[in-house]
Amino acid sequence: MSEAQESNYLENGHGFKSWFYTVDHKRIGVMYLWAIGVFFVLAAIASFLVRAEHLTPGQTIVSADTYNVLFTLHGAMMVFLFIVPGVAASFGNFLIPLMIGAKDVIFPKLNLYSFWLYLAGAAIFLIALAAPADTGWTFYTPYSIETGANVILITFGVFVLGFSSILTGINFIVTMHKLRAPGMTWDRLPLFCWAAYATSLLQVLATPVVGITLLLLIGERYFGLGFFDPAKGGDPVMFQHFFWFYSHPAVYIMILPAMGIISEIMPVFSRKPIFGYKAIAYSSLAIALISFLVWGHHMFVSGQSKLINIIFSVITYAVAVPTAIKVFNWLWTMYKGSIELSTAMLYSLAFIFLFTIGGLTGLFLGALAADVHLHDTYFVVAHMHYVMIGGTVFGFFAALHFWYPKMWGRMFDEFKAKIAFVLIFIGFNVVFFPQFIMGTLGMPRRYFNYAPEFQTFHQISTYGTWIIGVGFILMLWVLMRPLPGKAEGNPYDSLSLEWSMDSPPGTFNFDEIPTVTEPVYNYGTKIEAEE
Amino acid sequence: MGLYSITTKILKSIAYPSELVPSIEEDDGHHHFDPVTEHEGAKLGMWLFLATELLLFGGLFAAYAIYRAKYPEMFMLGSSSLDVVLGSVNTVILIFSSLTVAVAVKAIQENRIQLVKVMLWVTIICAAIFAVNKYFEYTYKFGKGIYPGTDIFYSIYFAATGIHMLHVFIGMAVLGVLLRKVYQNKYSKDNFTAIEIGGLYWHLVDLIWIYLFPLLYLVG
Numbered sequence: 017m018s019e020a021q022e023s024n025y026l027e028n029g030h031g032f033k034s035w036f037y038t039v040d041h042k043r044i045g046v047m048y049l050w051a052i053g054v055f056f057v058l059a060a061i062a063s064f065l066v067r068a069e070h071l072t073p074g075q076t077i078v079s080a081d082t083y084n085v086l087f088t089l090h091g092a093m094m095v096f097l098f099i100v101p102g103v104a105a106s107f108g109n110f111l112i113p114l115m116i117g118a119k120d121v122i123f124p125k126l127n128l129y130s131f132w133l134y135l136a137g138a139a140i141f142l143i144a145l146a147a148p149a150d151t152g153w154t155f156y157t158p159y160s161i162e163t164g165a166n167v168i169l170i171t172f173g174v175f176v177l178g179f180s181s182i183l184t185g186i187n188f189i190v191t192m193h194k195l196r197a198p199g200m201t202w203d204r205l206p207l208f209c210w211a212a213y214a215t216s217l218l219q220v221l222a223t224p225v226v227g228i229t230l231l232l233l234i235g236e237r238y239f240g241l242g243f244f245d246p247a248k249g250g251d252p253v254m255f256q257h258f259f260w261f262y263s264h265p266a267v268y269i270m271i272l273p274a275m276g277i278i279s280e281i282m283p284v285f286s287r288k289p290i291f292g293y294k295a296i297a298y299s300s301l302a303i304a305l306i307s308f309l310v311w312g313h314h315m316f317v318s319g320q321s322k323l324i325n326i327i328f329s330v331i332t333y334a335v336a337v338p339t340a341i342k343v344f345n346w347l348w349t350m351y352k353g354s355i356e357l358s359t360a361m362l363y364s365l366a367f368i369f370l371f372t373i374g375g376l377t378g379l380f381l382g383a384l385a386a387d388v389h390l391h392d393t394y395f396v397v398a399h400m401h402y403v404m405i406g407g408t409v410f411g412f413f414a415a416l417h418f419w420y421p422k423m424w425g426r427m428f429d430e431f432k433a434k435i436a437f438v439l440i441f442i443g444f445n446v447v448f449f450p451q452f453i454m455g456t457l458g459m460p461r462r463y464f465n466y467a468p469e470f471q472t473f474h475q476i477s478t479y480g481t482w483i484i485g486v487g488f489i490l491m492l493w494v495l496m497r498p499l500p501g502k503a504e505g506n507p508y509d510s511l512s513l514e515w516s517m518d519s520p521p522g523t524f525n526f527d528e529i530p531t532v533t534e535p536v537y538n539y540g541t542k543i544e545a546e547e
Numbered sequence: 548m549g550l551y552s553i554t555t556k557i558l559k560s561i562a563y564p565s566e567l568v569p570s571i572e573e574d575d576g577h578h579h580f581d582p583v584t585e586h587e588g589a590k591l592g593m594w595l596f597l598a599t600e601l602l603l604f605g606g607l608f609a610a611y612a613i614y615r616a617k618y619p620e621m622f623m624l625g626s627s628s629l630d631v632v633l634g635s636v637n638t639v640i641l642i643f644s645s646l647t648v649a650v651a652v653k654a655i656q657e658n659r660i661q662l663v664k665v666m667l668w669v670t671i672i673c674a675a676i677f678a679v680n681k682y683f684e685y686t687y688k689f690g691k692g693i694y695p696g697t698d699i700f701y702s703i704y705f706a707a708t709g710i711h712m713l714h715v716f717i718g719m720a721v722l723g724v725l726l727r728k729v730y731q732n733k734y735s736k737d738n739f740t741a742i743e744i745g746g747l748y749w750h751l752v753d754l755i756w757i758y759l760f761p762l763l764y765l766v767g
Contacts, residue, residue, distance in 0.1 A: 119580075122580065122584075122585075122588045122592070123588075123592065126592075182596075182599050185595075186592050186595045186596060186599075187592070189591075189595060190588045190591050190592045190595070191588075193588075193591060194580075194584050194587060194588040194591070195580065195584070195588075220595055220598065220599055221598065221599070221602060222602075223599070224599040224600070224602035224603040224605075224606075225602055225603070225605065225606050227603055228603045228604070228605075228606035228607060228710075229606060231710070232606070232610075232706065235695065235702075235706060239694070239695040239696045239702075239705075240695075240696040241695055241696050241702040241706060242696055242698070242699055242702050243610055243614075243699065243702060243703075248696070248698070248699065249614075249617070249618060249621075249698070249699050250614075250699060251613075254610070254613065258606055258609075
């Protein structure tokens with residue numbers, strides 16, 4: 017064991033400076049994890065207040081204006097501070113160099129600057145809380161131009177966060193091109209890395225467009241540029257086009273890394289090679305490509321041309337194909353496998369179940385005629401949350417449990433973690449399933465008030481938030497109190513590189529850069545039997 | 548100081564003023580990649596960054612296309628009010644500065660340090676002349692009561708040239724940092740990645756102007 021490896025990355029230096037100025041990708045990943053965790057909690061609290069407000073029609077606990085601010089904060093913080101940077105920046109940073117057999121990302125300092133930019137954007141966001149916006153996270157014109165609330169600060173915060181996102185994306189792409197260990201060919205690359213690669217492409221190619229859009233929105237408020245103002249010959253719908261040109265691909269920035277996590281966990285706890293490795297890898301790229309061509313499906317009722325509506329609707333159906341390919345491959349990976357229902361596996365199974373519901377209801381919304389009926393109702397809210405919580409957040413939680421020993425070098429209490437999982441799973445469905453029904457009955461989203469016949473649905477949904485809230489707290493409590501004793505280097509007998517060293521890893525990951533000779537997912541085959 | 552840390556500083560200085568650089572331990576084992584990998588990685592990273600710049604301006608070009616199709620007369624009138632002579636002079640200046648920065652990149656590969664200094668100085672001076680011309684153009688427009696928001700054409704004119712101007716300033720800062728390091732003898736024929744990718748960035752600034760100039764000045 018070399019000198020450098022004597023202490024692991026957590027013990028290599030203590031105190032604020034050793035973390036804040038670190039260029040170690042693992043420490044940066046852990047800092048992202050803490051940061052997004054804090055914003056997840058803040059944004060979740062905002063959503064619990066929104067739900068509590070809906071216990072009765074009319075005012076329950078907050079005024080209508082406060083309600084508008086609350087759902088804006090919930091949406092904007094969840095999207096821009098938690099879920100977009102979320103899994104990619106935290107687990108991506110921690111895992112990519114370990115998985116490809118590198119000592120770090122290729123631009124370690126740029127990586128640190130990206131994190132600082134994230135913090136700067138987050139700080140601007142928090143300052144903006146003093147006079148919060150009430151536009152919803154989408155900042156639609158003309159309201160975002162006319163409202164008296166402070167829109168400029170929060171959009172500038174998003175602009176800065178976009179810079180962070182772009183630089184992280186560039187870093188990951190170049191890292192995966194240039195720093196793969198000998199023998200780590202593209203068709204041996206772990207599927208999480210493939211997913212992170214597709215995510216990074218989206219971050220690099222889509223984010224600049226929302227950057228210029230938000231700059232123009234700021235210019236609109238500051239100078240009255242007129243691009244989005246009909247009085248000056250501009251067009252508010254153009255803002256929607258520009259916005260969704262980024263924000264639809266951004267949906268896949270949010271979900272693709274979680275899909276990568278599921279692809280890693282499935283073979284380990286099924287003790288079988290992943291089924292359809294190439295199909296899963298290429299479907300990530302296919303999703304990234306198609307996601308650039310479907311933005312108009314957010315705008316079916318905006319008055320854009322009928323022809324373009326039909327085209328967008330058809331392409332939207334196309335994006336379901338690579339997604340379904342992934343789901344089939346995960347299911348086939350389990351077929352006749354030796355399945356172990358660990359906590360991480362439970363979250364992964366829940367991911368497949370909930371994400372499929374979210375995906376299929378997405379097809380309802382992609383269908384032009386159905387969307388006219390369902391647009392801007394709670395059906396959309398439920399669909400979106402089935403994909404984003406049922407998908408991304410469940411995938412994120414799966415990763416938190418799966419890589420827990422690697423990250424912290426300790427084990428957690430599986431039994432209690434499973435109780436937390438059950439509460440979160442049940443609570444989630446109680447919150448959001450009634451919203452599908454409410455939506456089809458015509459309950460519009462983002463409304464402060466509602467007709468009395470919706471009260472039962474709203475109340476069930478609010479009770480669900482209490483169940484999921486207890487689940488969150490229990491999960492956090494379990495993860496904060498690791499079991500005594502040190503974790504093994506490879507507690508799951510995983511074959512991928514990040515498990516080949518001690519847990520937690522040393523500061524420089526590998527004593528010697530490994531040489532890869534076999535595919536990553538050879539579980540239950542001859543090779544594993546020999547070992 | 549390795550190749551890597553200089554190149555990241557260039558990438559970084561695009562987003563950051565240089566005084567934000569912390570005194571991170573320079574040789575901490577996190578960047579022991581071989582020089583070829585570092586050179587290729589830095590170039591790939593810069594090309595990706597340039598792609599994001601094109602997409603940033605892509606939004607403005609899209610807005611231009613849509614509104615020019617919608618209001619052709621407004622664009623004819625607005626364009627004919629712009630100063631073609633001053634615009635042409637600026638175009639020539641920027642193209643010339645692209646040449647000088649290209650010579651600087653070639654010169655550092657041949658270890659001709661004195662030539663690198665001259666060429667970087669000329670490039671920065673060209674950028675400064677460009678900025679001064681732009682200042683006179685803007686103030687002339689303001690004097691005639693034309694501001695961003697006067698009509699859609701002028702909004703696009705000010706937004707596009709303004710954001711481009713910002714890139715000129717950032718480019719000047721990048722070249723200035725490079726020049727200072729040339730005086731500190733930090734670069735040689737074995738260590739020129741930073742100058743090469745800094746040059747790439749300056750070519751992008753030039754390239755965007757080459758599209759903006761005819762679209763804004765010559766359609767009238």
